[in-house]
Amino acid sequence: MTPAEKLIEKHRLTKEEYIALIGMAEDKDTRDLLRTEAVRLRQKYYGNKVFTRGLIEFTNYCKNNCYYCGIRRDNRNVSRYRLTKEEILTCCREGYRLGFRTFVLQGGEDPYFTDERTVEIIRAVKEAHSDCALTLSIGEKSYESYRRYREAGADRYLLRHETANEAHYGMLHPTSMSLAARKKCLYDLKALGYQVGAGFMVGSPGQTAETLADDLVFLGELQPQMVGIGPFLPHHETRFADKEAGSVELTLFLLSVIRILLPTVLLPATTALGTADPKGRERGILAGANVVMPNLSPLRNRKQYELYDNKICTGDEAAECCMCLAGRMKSVGYRLVEERGDALF
Numbered sequence: 001m002t003p004a005e006k007l008i009e010k011h012r013l014t015k016e017e018y019i020a021l022i023g024m025a026e027d028k029d030t031r032d033l034l035r036t037e038a039v040r041l042r043q044k045y046y047g048n049k050v051f052t053r054g055l056i057e058f059t060n061y062c063k064n065n066c067y068y069c070g071i072r073r074d075n076r077n078v079s080r081y082r083l084t085k086e087e088i089l090t091c092c093r094e095g096y097r098l099g100f101r102t103f104v105l106q107g108g109e110d111p112y113f114t115d116e117r118t119v120e121i122i123r124a125v126k127e128a129h130s131d132c133a134l135t136l137s138i139g140e141k142s143y144e145s146y147r148r149y150r151e152a153g154a155d156r157y158l159l160r161h162e163t164a165n166e167a168h169y170g171m172l173h174p175t176s177m178s179l180a181a182r183k184k185c186l187y188d189l190k191a192l193g194y195q196v197g198a199g200f201m202v203g204s205p206g207q208t209a210e211t212l213a214d215d216l217v218f219l220g221e222l223q224p225q226m227v228g229i230g231p232f233l234p235h236h237e238t239r240f241a242d243k244e245a246g247s248v249e250l251t252l253f254l255l256s257v258i259r260i261l262l263p264t265v266l267l268p269a270t271t272a273l274g275t276a277d278p279k280g281r282e283r284g285i286l287a288g289a290n291v292v293m294p295n296l297s298p299l300r301n302r303k304q305y306e307l308y309d310n311k312i313c314t315g316d317e318a319a320e321c322c323m324c325l326a327g328r329m330k331s332v333g334y335r336l337v338e339e340r341g342d343a344l345f
């Protein structure tokens, strides 16, 4: 049995088998086989529905210094902003009108947003939109902080693990950060009953078939409800400015692999994928993804939340983004739905 056939049968491989599978990522038959199975599974659980998440990038201040990230602390050439609670609520109101039933509050790790302030925002959003899910993506916090956010009404949490390989983690992050701390956060979030999202960049500097195999083994262990992956894209103000962007083809291949590994996973066709390829998000859906995350941030701040160069949709109103995405999804036989889109398990 080939590794691809075994993945389809068992939904799980050993590290060595994942390495062999990734080694076949350029083989057309292997790709087609996995894509077909991924689409079959996605169809079985979700039909042709695509869920939307309204992304609100509410602060680009960050105390961390991740080497790949455009809003890292040491980048002095980005003008910093943070939204007020009222501005966040305005984004949600507009999003609700456009049909969003999930809001994602994402930001750098900004100490201005103390637990008190964060809780106040969570409460306000949930009070205004009790039929919506609220997702946080604000980095590493203590168990106690996560507990308070959950109690205030947060439903989900996105925290990509970035790489599950210790040595590789060290190549992407300063020594103040660690894979162990990242993993602990993910397990804390699960224990608190959040729907949890992990994930990684494809083609980040230093990534190999082995580190990717570690990522897939880790996803199998963690069993997250959501997985975010997208190609690494260089940002000119980082040490990786001259590194090559991650491969779109490998990203699509891995989307199919992850759909088979975690059949009911909520899997976005990310903005990074749409940036790397003009048809990236459509192709992501056709590879097994079932979520898109249009931007609801105020137009004037869009450019300032540039994690990587040439990020798309920084000049479009939220309404335009929705129309555009709805058309894109329709063009490949899928439809955006006005639902929370919770995890099935």
Ligand code: SAH
Residues within 6 Å of the ligand: 068, 069, 070, 106, 107, 108, 109, 137, 138, 139, 140, 158, 159, 160, 162, 200, 201, 230, 231, 232, 233, 234, 235, 272, 307, 308
């Ligand atoms: N501070 C939050 C949000 C991080 S930004 C947190 O720590 O979780 C969300 C994701 O963008 C990151 O997890 C990372 O995987 C991705 N990202 C950052 N820089 C990137 C780049 N240069 N190319 C592609 N993706 C990037």
